[in-house]
Amino acid sequence: MSTPSLEQRWPRDHYLSGGFRLRDWLLTTDHKRIGWLYFASITFFFFIGGIAALLIRLELITPGGDLLSPDTYNQMFSMHGIIMVWFFLIPSIPNTLGNFLIPMMIGARDLAFPKLNLLSWHVYTIGALFVVLTVLLGAVDTGWTFYTPYSTLFTETAVLAAATGVFVVGFSSILTGINFMVTLHKMRAPGMSWMRLPLFAWATYATSLIMILATPVLSITLLLIAVERLFGIGIFDPALGGDPILFQHLFWFYSHPAVYIMILPGMGVVSELITCFARNSVFGYKSMVISIMAIALFGFLVWGHHMFVAGQSMYAGVMFSLFSFLVALPSAIKTFNWTATLYRGRILLTAPMLYAFSFIGLFTIGGLTGIILAAMAIDVHVHDTYFVVAHFHYIMVGGMVTAYLGGVHFWWPKMTGRMFSELWSKVAALALFIGFNLTFFPQFILGYLGMPRRYHEYPADFQLLNVMSSLGAGALAIGYLLPLVYLTWSLFRGKPAGANPWGATGLEWQTSSPPPKHNFVQIPRVSEPPYAYRNQDQETTG
Amino acid sequence: MSAQKGYLPDTEEGLRFFPEQASTFAGDLDFLFIGLVAVCAVMTLLVFGLIVAFTYRYHASRQKPREALPSARTSHRIELSVLGAMFVIFMGLFAWSTHLYLDLYRGPEAAMTINVVGKQWMWKVQHPDGVREINTLHVPVGETIELRLTSEDVIHSFYIPDYRIKHDAVPGTYRKLWFEATKPGQYRLFCAEYCGSYHSRMRGKIIALDPADYQRWLDDQGERETPEVRGASLFRSYGCSGCHLGSSNVRAPSLAGVYGRPVPLASGGTVMADEAYLRDSILQPQKHVVAGFSPIMPSYSGQIDEGEILSIIAYLQSLEPEDQALNPSDTTRGSAMPEGTAQGESP
Incomplete structure (x- = not known):
C-alpha cells in the first residue's frame, strides 16, 4: 500500500510552495487552492452568521425585547438564515472538501473544468458579499424563506437586491454541480469503477445532481418575484389574482431538496471517518450507495410537508406525509450501517472519530424528530414553533457542521501537511456536542409548549428554557472558535504529518502531504474495493 | 414584562414542561x-x-485478532x-x-362559525350574532366552534397551543379550523407565521366559558348588528343593490339564494357559489362572469375590508331564492332581521 519511505518526508515541491502573490490565489485553477479560497470565504460567512445567531440568543435571554428593536431582531434572524443556508451550509462540504478531495479520491489531476471551478468561486463570493451588504444596509427582514406577500408587497426593505444576490450565487451551485458530475463520470483513474468509489464521492455525486436539478427552480422563483414587483404581474399577490401559496410550493420544491444538499455530503464524510477509525470496510457498501441515491431522488417528493397548515388539499397532504416517512428509510439504513461498521473493528477514538460519533448521535435525533414532524396531526401543533427550529438545527448544525468539522480535522494533515493538537481537538469536539445539545434540546420542549419561531418577545414562563438554550449557544461558540485557534497554530507550528498519518486507504492518502501540484506523480491504478482496511490489517499483523 | 408594550397581558401559566390539554x-x-x-x-x-x-x-487497545466479518x-x-x-x-x-x-x-358539524381576520398585528374576531372582539376570543365549552380565517395583508397563522391546533390565515382565501374546548379558562393565542415587525406581539387569548356564562357574556355586550343586517346595509351603501336586486335581472344576476348553488359561467362550465366565489366576485369580478351577463362590474378591491366582505357574504347567505325582489332598505329598518322572514317587495 503506502511506501513507508515516503511517509515522513516533507515534499520539496507541492501545491502550496511558491506563488503567494494575490493573483496566484485569485486566478488559480488548481482545485486544491480553490478549495482553500472557499474555505476562507465560508469561514468568514460562518462567523458573520454566527454573530447574528449569538445576538438572537442574547435577545431571547429575557422575555421582553430589550437588546434589539423588533426590526433589528427580524433582520438578525433573516441574516442568520440567509447566510448560513446559502453561503455556508450549501457550499460547505462540497465546495471546500469536495473541491480539494474529489479529484484526488478518484485519481485525477484536477476537476474536469478548472476555469469553470474558479469562475464558480468568484460568482459565489461576489454574490454572497453583495447579499450580506444589502441585508445589512437594506435591512432585509423576510427570513430566509422570503414568503409572499410579505416579501413582495409589505416589507419596505431591499428584498429585490437580496434576491438578486441569491439568484447569482445559485449559478455557482449549478456550475460546481456540473463540474463534479463530469469529473466523476469522465476522470476516474484506471480500475476506479463506480462500485469502487469512496462513499464521499458518491455523496458528492448525489449532491451535484440535486444542485443541478433544484437550483434552477429557485432562480425561476426569484425571477418571478422580480417580475411581480417590477411589472405588477399577479403571480403571488392575491390582490392581483396571484396565489401566495404558489410561492411556497416553488420555494420548497427547491429548498427541501436543498436540505439534502446540506446533509448528503456530511453523510459521505462520516462514512470515510467511521471506516478509517474502525479499521473496517463499510457495512453494506452497495446499500449505502443505493441509500444516497434514494435520498437524493425521494428528496424531490416531500416538499409539501412544509405546508400542512397552509391549506393544501387533504390528499396532497397525505401523499407528502407518506413520502416523508419513506425518505427516512434510507437514512435509517445508513445510520444502522455506520453503527454496524464498528462491529469487529479496531476503534480509535481520534478527534475526527469523536466528530463522527457526534454526527451519528445528533443526526439520529434530528432524523427521528423529522418523523415526528412528518406525522401531519402533530405538525398541525408544532409547525412554525421551536420544535421545528430544534429539528432542523439537529440535522444541519448537529449533522452537517459536525461532519464538516470532522472532515476538516481528518483531511487537515493532507491539506496542510501538518498535524494539530490532539488534546485541544478532542476538547473542541466535546464542547461542540455538549454545547449543541444544551442549545437545541430545550427548544424541542419549548416548541411542544407552543413557542412560535421568529418571536422577538415571548411569555415570561418560557424564560428558563430560553436561558438554557442561550447558555448552550455560548458553549457551542467555544466549540467553533477553538478549532480556529489551534488549526491556525498548526499551520505554522504543527509537526509534519507525512503522507498518511491516519493509515487510511483512499487514493488521496497515497500521495505526499501536502500533495504535489498535480496531485499524483504517477496516476494510481486501483485494484481493490474501497475501505480495504481488513486486508491492510492482515498485512501488518498477519 | 412584554405586556407593557404588548396589546394584552399574557395568560399566566407558570413553569411547565408540557402544555395543558384543553380541547x-x-x-x-x-x-x-x-x-x-x-x-x-x-x-x-x-x-x-x-x-x-x-x-x-x-477498541484498538484490545490486541487479539478480530474474527471474520459476516x-x-x-x-x-x-x-x-x-x-x-x-x-x-x-x-x-x-x-x-x-x-x-x-x-x-x-371535523364534525359546527355549532357556530366565527370569522377571524388577521391583520398586522392583531386578530379581529366577529361572532355570528355580531359581537366583535380584538385579540380575544370568547367561546362556549363543549360546542364545536368553526373558525373562518382570512387575512387583510400578509399570511398569519392562528395558533392555540393548549388546543393543539393551528391554521394559516392566507390573504385572498378562507381557511377553516375547528375545535371544541373542554375546560373553562384562559388560553394563549399566538400568530405562528412570521408577519413583520410586531409578529411576536400578535398574541391574544381564548376565553373558554361554560355555555351559561358564555350566554351571559354575549348578553352583556349590548347593542350590536348581526353580520346579516350589517351586510344588508353595506350591500346598499356600496351600490350592489342597484344591479343585483330587483326582478329586472338585466344588468346583473340576482343574488337571492345564490349561496351554495352552482352558477353557470359565461366561459362555459359552472362554479359553486361558496364564500370564496362570492369574495372573488366582489374583488375580481372579471374572474367568473355569470353566463348571460357582460363583464361590467367594477372591482371593489382596495375599497372594502375583509370584515365588510364577510358581512356581505353573511347577508347573501341569509337570502332565500324566493326573496327575488327583496329591497335591502326594508330589512335594515329593524334592529335585526330574523332569517328567512324577510318579505319580498316589488320595486
Whole structure:
C-alpha cells in the first residue's frame, strides 16, 4: 500500500510552495487552492452568521425585547438564515472538501473544468458579499424563506437586491454541480469503477445532481418575484389574482431538496471517518450507495410537508406525509450501517472519530424528530414553533457542521501537511456536542409548549428554557472558535504529518502531504474495493 | 414584562414542561406524540448503546485478532430485516397519524362559525350574532366552534397551543379550523407565521366559558348588528343593490339564494357559489362572469375590508331564492332581521 519511505518526508515541491502573490490565489485553477479560497470565504460567512445567531440568543435571554428593536431582531434572524443556508451550509462540504478531495479520491489531476471551478468561486463570493451588504444596509427582514406577500408587497426593505444576490450565487451551485458530475463520470483513474468509489464521492455525486436539478427552480422563483414587483404581474399577490401559496410550493420544491444538499455530503464524510477509525470496510457498501441515491431522488417528493397548515388539499397532504416517512428509510439504513461498521473493528477514538460519533448521535435525533414532524396531526401543533427550529438545527448544525468539522480535522494533515493538537481537538469536539445539545434540546420542549419561531418577545414562563438554550449557544461558540485557534497554530507550528498519518486507504492518502501540484506523480491504478482496511490489517499483523 | 408594550397581558401559566390539554383533540394528539417519542427514544438509545458497546468491545487497545466479518449475504439479510422492521414501524405511525389528521381535517358539524381576520398585528374576531372582539376570543365549552380565517395583508397563522391546533390565515382565501374546548379558562393565542415587525406581539387569548356564562357574556355586550343586517346595509351603501336586486335581472344576476348553488359561467362550465366565489366576485369580478351577463362590474378591491366582505357574504347567505325582489332598505329598518322572514317587495 503506502511506501513507508515516503511517509515522513516533507515534499520539496507541492501545491502550496511558491506563488503567494494575490493573483496566484485569485486566478488559480488548481482545485486544491480553490478549495482553500472557499474555505476562507465560508469561514468568514460562518462567523458573520454566527454573530447574528449569538445576538438572537442574547435577545431571547429575557422575555421582553430589550437588546434589539423588533426590526433589528427580524433582520438578525433573516441574516442568520440567509447566510448560513446559502453561503455556508450549501457550499460547505462540497465546495471546500469536495473541491480539494474529489479529484484526488478518484485519481485525477484536477476537476474536469478548472476555469469553470474558479469562475464558480468568484460568482459565489461576489454574490454572497453583495447579499450580506444589502441585508445589512437594506435591512432585509423576510427570513430566509422570503414568503409572499410579505416579501413582495409589505416589507419596505431591499428584498429585490437580496434576491438578486441569491439568484447569482445559485449559478455557482449549478456550475460546481456540473463540474463534479463530469469529473466523476469522465476522470476516474484506471480500475476506479463506480462500485469502487469512496462513499464521499458518491455523496458528492448525489449532491451535484440535486444542485443541478433544484437550483434552477429557485432562480425561476426569484425571477418571478422580480417580475411581480417590477411589472405588477399577479403571480403571488392575491390582490392581483396571484396565489401566495404558489410561492411556497416553488420555494420548497427547491429548498427541501436543498436540505439534502446540506446533509448528503456530511453523510459521505462520516462514512470515510467511521471506516478509517474502525479499521473496517463499510457495512453494506452497495446499500449505502443505493441509500444516497434514494435520498437524493425521494428528496424531490416531500416538499409539501412544509405546508400542512397552509391549506393544501387533504390528499396532497397525505401523499407528502407518506413520502416523508419513506425518505427516512434510507437514512435509517445508513445510520444502522455506520453503527454496524464498528462491529469487529479496531476503534480509535481520534478527534475526527469523536466528530463522527457526534454526527451519528445528533443526526439520529434530528432524523427521528423529522418523523415526528412528518406525522401531519402533530405538525398541525408544532409547525412554525421551536420544535421545528430544534429539528432542523439537529440535522444541519448537529449533522452537517459536525461532519464538516470532522472532515476538516481528518483531511487537515493532507491539506496542510501538518498535524494539530490532539488534546485541544478532542476538547473542541466535546464542547461542540455538549454545547449543541444544551442549545437545541430545550427548544424541542419549548416548541411542544407552543413557542412560535421568529418571536422577538415571548411569555415570561418560557424564560428558563430560553436561558438554557442561550447558555448552550455560548458553549457551542467555544466549540467553533477553538478549532480556529489551534488549526491556525498548526499551520505554522504543527509537526509534519507525512503522507498518511491516519493509515487510511483512499487514493488521496497515497500521495505526499501536502500533495504535489498535480496531485499524483504517477496516476494510481486501483485494484481493490474501497475501505480495504481488513486486508491492510492482515498485512501488518498477519 | 412584554405586556407593557404588548396589546394584552399574557395568560399566566407558570413553569411547565408540557402544555395543558384543553380541547377534545389535545388528548388524542398527545397520545400519538408520546407514542412517537417513545419509539424514537428506543431507536436513539439503541444506536447510542451499540456505539458505546462496540467502542468498548472493539477498541484498538484490545490486541487479539478480530474474527471474520459476516458474509455479504448475511449482512444483506440483516440490512433487509432492519429495513423491513423500520418500514413496518414507520407505516404504522403514518397510518395512526394520518387517521387522526383526517378526523381533524374533516371535523364534525359546527355549532357556530366565527370569522377571524388577521391583520398586522392583531386578530379581529366577529361572532355570528355580531359581537366583535380584538385579540380575544370568547367561546362556549363543549360546542364545536368553526373558525373562518382570512387575512387583510400578509399570511398569519392562528395558533392555540393548549388546543393543539393551528391554521394559516392566507390573504385572498378562507381557511377553516375547528375545535371544541373542554375546560373553562384562559388560553394563549399566538400568530405562528412570521408577519413583520410586531409578529411576536400578535398574541391574544381564548376565553373558554361554560355555555351559561358564555350566554351571559354575549348578553352583556349590548347593542350590536348581526353580520346579516350589517351586510344588508353595506350591500346598499356600496351600490350592489342597484344591479343585483330587483326582478329586472338585466344588468346583473340576482343574488337571492345564490349561496351554495352552482352558477353557470359565461366561459362555459359552472362554479359553486361558496364564500370564496362570492369574495372573488366582489374583488375580481372579471374572474367568473355569470353566463348571460357582460363583464361590467367594477372591482371593489382596495375599497372594502375583509370584515365588510364577510358581512356581505353573511347577508347573501341569509337570502332565500324566493326573496327575488327583496329591497335591502326594508330589512335594515329593524334592529335585526330574523332569517328567512324577510318579505319580498316589488320595486
